[in-house]
Amino acid sequence: MDTTQRTEQQRSADRRRRELLEAADRVVLRDGPQASMNAIAAEAGITKPILYRHFGDKGGLYAALAKRHTDALLDSLRAALDAPAERRERVEATLDTYLAAIEARPQVYRFLMHPSEGGQPGDPGFDVGKHSAPLLRRMGEELAQVIEERLDLGPGSQQLARVWGHGIVGMMHAAGDWWLGERPCSRAELVGSLADLLWGRLAAAGDKIGGPGF
Numbered sequence: 001m002d003t004t005q006r007t008e009q010q011r012s013a014d015r016r017r018r019e020l021l022e023a024a025d026r027v028v029l030r031d032g033p034q035a036s037m038n039a040i041a042a043e044a045g046i047t048k049p050i051l052y053r054h055f056g057d058k059g060g061l062y063a064a065l066a067k068r069h070t071d072a073l074l075d076s077l078r079a080a081l082d083a084p085a086e087r088r089e090r091v092e093a094t095l096d097t098y099l100a101a102i103e104a105r106p107q108v109y110r111f112l113m114h115p116s117e118g119g120q121p122g123d124p125g126f127d128v129g130k131h132s133a134p135l136l137r138r139m140g141e142e143l144a145q146v147i148e149e150r151l152d153l154g155p156g157s158q159q160l161a162r163v164w165g166h167g168i169v170g171m172m173h174a175a176g177d178w179w180l181g182e183r184p185c186s187r188a189e190l191v192g193s194l195a196d197l198l199w200g201r202l203a204a205a206g207d208k209i210g211g212p213g214f
Contacts (some may be wrong), residue, residue, distance in 0.1 A: 140166035
């Protein structure tokens, strides 16, 4: 097999993988944590063994869906952090971007972050609880990198940036999960309250010399 044939085969496989992930997304939007491999295979018009062939197992499919949605969320958060605005406005915009994302697609959020409450007989739901922590850690590390690149935190800045990054992500996740379930206030009110909580130390930190600014 020559290089051209291998390249075309890879493109075809990548295209098919995207189609299967889009089918999985449709099921997740409909069923949330109840999404099953049977339902996803049916939505894609294939048998379950073919679905396993592409992703290995449920964990492989979950990881692919998680990466797809986490990548999109991180892109949106970076855009909010890079927006031309005052620091307080960017902090609020970043918080609002996260909350808007989980509000717009609550079933996707629940699929990614909540353990399944069950599934079809013989096809139990995804065991997503064991996978959600790595997603939050990835977001925490991404935010820590942004903080370290942009803020002058003094001695021990790398460690402190990681503390802040993971702490802020943990706060957003816990507060957002509570808010999405109970809706005790408007999104704008929650954003303002969380920004108030963060603002004291963020306001005091100077921009890192040569950095893009925070």
